[in-house]
Amino acid sequence: MFKRRFFARQKDGLPIVGGAALVAIILLLLCGMVGIMLVKGMQHFWPNPLYQVSYVDEQDQPQQMFATLLSRDFITTRGQKRWLFNQAKLYQFSDQQHLLRQEQIITLLALPDLIDVQLRSGNRLFARLNGLTFAGKAVDINRLPNVLQDVSVEVAAISAIEQGRLAAIHQLLAEYDRRGVEVDAPARVKLEDEFAALMAELKSRRSQMAQFELQLLFDSGQSYALPLWEVEKYQQINQQTAVQRFATFLSNIWEFVSDTPKRANSAGGVFPALFGTVVMVLLMTLIVTPLGVMAAIYLNEYAPENSLTSLIRIGVNNLAGVPSIVYGVFGLGFFVYQVGGNIDKLFFSEHLPAPTFGAPGIFWASLTMAMLTLPVVIVATEEGLRRVPNSLRQGSYALGATQFETLWRTVIPMASPGIMTGVILAIARGAGEVAPLLLVGAVKFAPTLPLDGEFPYLHLDRQFMHLGVLIYDGAFHSNSIGHGSSMMFASCLLLLLVVMTLNIIAVMVRSRLRRQYQAMAGHW
Amino acid sequence: MHMFEYFDLSRQGLDLDSLSQEQVAIDVRDLTLTFGNKRALHHINMQVPKRHVTALIGPSGCGKSTLLSCFNRLNDLVPNCVVAGEVHINGRNIYHRKEEVALLRRQVGMVFQKPNPFPMSIYENLVYGLKIQGIKDRRTLDNAVEQSLRDVALWREVKDRLFESALTLSGGQQQRLVIARAIALQPEILLLDEPTSALDPISTLTIEELITQLKEKYTVLIVTHNMQQAARVSDFTAFLHQGHLIEYSDTDRLFTRPKEQQTEEYITGRYG
Ligand SMILES: Nc1ncnc2c1ncn2[C@@H]1O[C@H](COP(=O)(O)OP(=O)(O)OP(=O)(O)O)[C@@H](O)[C@H]1O
Ligand SMILES: [Mg+2]
Numbered sequence: 042m043f044k045r046r047f048f049a050r051q052k053d054g055l056p057i058v059g060g061a062a063l064v065a066i067i068l069l070l071l072c073g074m075v076g077i078m079l080v081k082g083m084q085h086f087w088p089n090p091l092y093q094v095s096y097v098d099e100q101d102q103p104q105q106m107f108a109t110l111l112s113r114d115f116i117t118t119r120g121q122k123r124w125l126f127n128q129a130k131l132y133q134f135s136d137q138q139h140l141l142r143q144e145q146i147i148t149l150l151a152l153p154d155l156i157d158v159q160l161r162s163g164n165r166l167f168a169r170l171n172g173l174t175f176a177g178k179a180v181d182i183n184r185l186p187n188v189l190q191d192v193s194v195e196v197a198a199i200s201a202i203e204q205g206r207l208a209a210i211h212q213l214l215a216e217y218d219r220r221g222v223e224v225d226a227p228a229r230v231k232l233e234d235e236f237a238a239l240m241a242e243l244k245s246r247r248s249q250m251a252q253f254e255l256q257l258l259f260d261s262g263q264s265y266a267l268p269l270w271e272v273e274k275y276q277q278i279n280q281q282t283a284v285q286r287f288a289t290f291l292s293n294i295w296e297f298v299s300d301t302p303k304r305a306n307s308a309g310g311v312f313p314a315l316f317g318t319v320v321m322v323l324l325m326t327l328i329v330t331p332l333g334v335m336a337a338i339y340l341n342e343y344a345p346e347n348s349l350t351s352l353i354r355i356g357v358n359n360l361a362g363v364p365s366i367v368y369g370v371f372g373l374g375f376f377v378y379q380v381g382g383n384i385d386k387l388f389f390s391e392h393l394p395a396p397t398f399g400a401p402g403i404f405w406a407s408l409t410m411a412m413l414t415l416p417v418v419i420v421a422t423e424e425g426l427r428r429v430p431n432s433l434r435q436g437s438y439a440l441g442a443t444q445f446e447t448l449w450r451t452v453i454p455m456a457s458p459g460i461m462t463g464v465i466l467a468i469a470r471g472a473g474e475v476a477p478l479l480l481v482g483a484v485k486f487a488p489t490l491p492l493d494g495e496f497p498y499l500h501l502d503r504q505f506m507h508l509g510v511l512i513y514d515g516a517f518h519s520n521s522i523g524h525g526s527s528m529m530f531a532s533c534l535l536l537l538l539v540v541m542t543l544n545i546i547a548v549m550v551r552s553r554l555r556r557q558y559q560a561m562a563g564h565w
Numbered sequence: 566m567h568m569f570e571y572f573d574l575s576r577q578g579l580d581l582d583s584l585s586q587e588q589v590a591i592d593v594r595d596l597t598l599t600f601g602n603k604r605a606l607h608h609i610n611m612q613v614p615k616r617h618v619t620a621l622i623g624p625s626g627c628g629k630s631t632l633l634s635c636f637n638r639l640n641d642l643v644p645n646c647v648v649a650g651e652v653h654i655n656g657r658n659i660y661h662r663k664e665e666v667a668l669l670r671r672q673v674g675m676v677f678q679k680p681n682p683f684p685m686s687i688y689e690n691l692v693y694g695l696k697i698q699g700i701k702d703r704r705t706l707d708n709a710v711e712q713s714l715r716d717v718a719l720w721r722e723v724k725d726r727l728f729e730s731a732l733t734l735s736g737g738q739q740q741r742l743v744i745a746r747a748i749a750l751q752p753e754i755l756l757l758d759e760p761t762s763a764l765d766p767i768s769t770l771t772i773e774e775l776i777t778q779l780k781e782k783y784t785v786l787i788v789t790h791n792m793q794q795a796a797r798v799s800d801f802t803a804f805l806h807q808g809h810l811i812e813y814s815d816t817d818r819l820f821t822r823p824k825e826q827q828t829e830e831y832i833t834g835r836y837g
Contacts (some may be wrong), residue, residue: 346644432681436743439639439675440694440750441667450693451683558684 078537081530086293088278088286091155091167093260094126095147103147107155107167107260108139111527115140129157129165131265136165157276158255158267161196163303168257170277171264176252188253192269195250199243207243210236297531302486302511311532313490317403317483317505318472318539320491324407325414325471326464332411333418333467334453334460340419341426342448361416369477372409377401377481397502403491404501406482410474414467421466425459426452455558461551465544472540475509483507485514508536579614581801581814586656590615590754590784591636596650598631600643605631607808608650613801618776618785620799620816622792624831627805629788633756636786637673638666654754671698674747678759680739682731682746687723690731690742694750713749716782717741717775737768741775748783755779757787761794773798792832796820804828 089109098104108126115125123140130137156170173180173188180188210232217229253269276289300310336357344350381398389397398404429452437447453460475483484504491505492498515529579588591613598606605628613619621629631640638659640646651658659669671694682690691710692700700706710727714720719741723734731742740760747755757776761769776798779785789795795802796816803813804827812819812828823829 430681432677432679433683435639435642435677436681436683436746437693438642439637439670439677440697440746441671442694442697443667446697450697455684 075537078530078534081527082534083531085527085531086290086297088276088281088289088293089127090151091157091278092126093148093150093152093155093169094141095150096141096145097147098145105260105262106139107169109167110149111138129167131164131166131168131259131267133164151279153277153279155277155279156257157278158257159273159275160271161273162271163309166257168259168265171256171258173269174254174256174266180253189269189272189275192250192253192272195246196270199246199250202239202243207236207239210239298535302506311506311508311511311535313487314506314508314511314532315535315539316490316492317487318508318536319543321403321407321410321478321483321505321507322468322472322539322543324403325410326468328407328411329414329418329467329471330460330464333415333463334422336415337419337422337426338448338453341423342444342452357416357419361420365413365474366476366480368409368413369480372405372412372477372481373401376405376408381405400502401480401482401504402502403482403505406478406505409477409481410471413474413477414471417466417470418460418463421463422456422460425456425462428459429455457554458551458558461547461554465547465551468543468547469540472536472543473509475507475513478507478510479513483510485510508532508539512536579617579800579815581612581614584612584614588614590654591786592651592653593635594651594653596632596635596648596652598628598635598640598649599647601645605808606635609810611803611810611813613784613786615784616780616782617800618780618787618798619801619803620795621786621788621803621805622790622795622831623805623811625790628808629805630758632805633758633786633788634675636754636756637670637675638664639670639675641666671750672752673754673756674750674752675756676740676744676747676758676760679763680736680743682734682739682742684730684732686728687731687734687742688727690746691749693746698750709749713745716748716779717745718771719745735768737764737771740764740768740772744772744775748779752783754784754786757785759788759790762790769794792820804831806831 089111091107091109094106094108096104096106106126106128108128110124111127112125115123117123117140123142124146126139126141128137128139152169154170156168158166158168160166170182173182173185213232214229214236217226217232222229247270250270251268254266255269255272257265257267259265278286278289281289297310298315299312301313302311303309340350340354340357344353377399381396381400381402385393385397385399433451433455434447437451438444442450482504484506487504487506489500489503491500491503493500512529512532515532589612591611593609593611593613596606596609597604609632621632623629634640635648635652636654636659640648648660650660652660654669654673657664683693685693688710691713692706695706695709711720711724714723719738722738723742726733731739734742740763744755744757744760760776761772764772773794776785776787780800787795787799799816801814802816802819804811804819804823804825806827812823812825814824819828820832823832829835
């Protein structure tokens with residue numbers, strides 16, 4: 042008796058244990074994925090110590106370089122284990138990676154005067170700091186932070202004048218030229234004078250500023266005077282305390298999410314891509330929700346229950362399985378070339394042959410993604426509509442409501458959690474797709490944002506950057522082994538965060554709606 | 566005890582066979598209804614007197630609900646439902662093709678077997694029909710809410726929680742709420758389809774009392790499976806069987822001296 046019960050229990054238990062194990066494995070995989078992104082991504086932000094590396098090269102010649110150590114056990118494509126160093130030199134467009142065998146390395150010195158300099162040009166260099174000079178005379182090196190601050194303010198002031206008053210005068214003078222105003226007309230002369238005066242002032246301010254120089258020593262042994270105004274910021278990592286390093290870490294993260302990409306997307310930040318992703322997803326949501334809801338309402342509430350309707354329903358369900366690249370091609374062929382081309386002919390003919398809407402852009406991208414996510418929204422909305430009890434519809438009709446009033450006042454509000462489920466799924470899918478975007482508007486680098494302070498603020502025709510595209514680009518076209526790929530992991534992490542944030546917002550909206558229309562919880 | 570007082574009041578000397586035009590609320594003439602090829606009602610003829618309670622009884626599936634929803638044309642929602650014959654309310658045939666159904670449903674309110682308040686506040690439930698008519702004036706709405714709640718004896722219970730969800734009410738309260746929701750439109754006729762079958766005895770009693778009071782203002786038609794209930798609250802009773810109207814007379818006579826054998830079998834419980 043006891044035995045039988047035991048076995049009966051075990052029989053019951055087996056599928057439960059199996060299921061639990063499966064869930065655990067899935068959870069583990071998920072955590073592993075997020076974990077790798079987290080570790081690899083965070084590595085991108087953590088300041089690495091700078092080393093003076095002395096080593097012998099393949100010809101047995103002693104060499105020296107300033108570099109950070111990215112990995113002690115990097116496995117090359119040929120399966121060899123190497124030390125991976127990252128080197129940044131002046132006038133080199135990107136960081137360089139060096140692979141060394143352990144035997145090659147002689148010493149690894151974290152010299153305190155090693156400095157990591159970020160230039161305004163986007164370049165970066167590692168060197169030893171030898172001093173700060175003004176017009177050739179040494180300045181107390183401890184004043185460097187303050188001096189750099191002053192110089193930065195001056196640079197900003199100069200460029201403000203250049204882009205403000207100077208540009209305005211320039212424009213006025215060009216205007217005079219066009220109108221053929223005499224060269225010696227008093228107004229013109231006055232302007233020319235002001236222009237010359239300003240130029241002179243700027244010149245002197247510039248040369249004054251250029252007197253500040255950083256005295257550097259490169260790994261080749263060559264010394265170099267770097268004008269301070271070229272420096273955007275610098276770090277003496279080897280001198281930093283743990284707290285300072287953490288601050289650097291945080292500021293690196295901030296730079297990553299708020300700055301524009303530099304050096305072919307291998308450095309700097311990803312703000313335009315983050316922004317582009319969010320704007321694209323929001324636009325897509327704005328398009329797909331009303332379309333999907335209307336289609337679902339038609340199918341569920343108005344369409345007669347016949348074979349045509351069920352055929353449409355099967356079609357919609359299958360649409361969800363169409364490969365996304367097909368949507369991309371459709372978007373390019375139909376939206377961009379057909380629709381966009383015709384819009385250009387009708388409304389923007391003065392710009393032709395340069396296309397306005399006849400070229401890939403954020404609106405077409407959002408529209409294409411809306412098409413891609415439409416089935417999801419339709420199916421979820423239909424499910425929500427089906428769950429609205431018929432007794433409520435009857436109650437509404439019995440009070441003299443028409444079908445539309447019943448839908449609007451009772452059925453749609455009650456189906457709104459279902460609609461939100463569709464929106465959540467659509468966001469999750471839409472934020473992660475890359476393939477169709479490559480065809481209809483996302484680019485590796487876009488000089489402008491799709492949304493800015495310039496009229497009409499939302500530029501639907503502009504191309505945009507997208508995190509997914511950036512990752513794709515980074516994964517396949519990056520020639521640098523270390524840095525570019527750690528940036529890619531960081532971008533992945535950010536993309537995950539974006540999708541999660543958008544989802545959490547949608548889930549919160551849904552649970553609010555659920556609470557409001559709790560009737561779903563089996564009240565009838 | 567006062568329930569039996571109503572019993573006596575029901576006999577106001579109204580004779581179903583000689584009702585004047587003004588005394589008739591619903592005049593059913595040769596009504597036949599089919600669902601697809603299945604006939605649910607056969608040539609029904611009956612006159613429902615104004616401001617009385619008329620009960621519809623009969624075994625399950627005999628067509629009581631179907632007949633009831635002919636009077637507010639809720640059957641229109643069933644795709645394959647075809648109605649032949651005429652139903653006159655206020656002197657016009659409601660199956661005339663020019664009939665405005667939304668208007669009709671305001672005049673003929675309906676309450677269903679299970680309480681079906683909308684998942685909104687009590688207040689919003691009550692003004693649902695009025696808002697659909699385009700009435701926005703706050704005072705009018707407030708008055709309608711209070712009056713209809715008083716009519717169903719719910720005012721005192723809910724006056725402090727009008728803006729709470731209607732779903733927080735008990736089953737009996739919910740049923741009274743949906744009756745109030747129908748009353749708020751000031752209908753002439755109230756159709757009640759087994760309004761107490763989902764309720765406990767106390768709530769049932771409250772609703773029954775309510776029904777006997779409602780007939781002062783409204784014509785009430787009630788479907789019930791409970792013979793005692795029919796006897797208690799109704800003035801007239803119609804017995805339906807397999808879509809046929811077998812017998813229709815004043816309640817007292819139908820329960821004490823039924824003319825038809827089928828009726829007698831049903832009310833004495835020998836049916837089946
Ligand atoms: N939508 C419909 N489509 C087809 N047949 C229907 C439909 N609604 C009702 N019927 C049929 O019409 C007949 C009458 O149904 P009705 O609901 O009026 O019975 P009822 O007397 O109210 O029964 P109950 O006491 O169980 O509520 C039944 O045989 C039922 O099967
Ligand atoms: Mg019924």
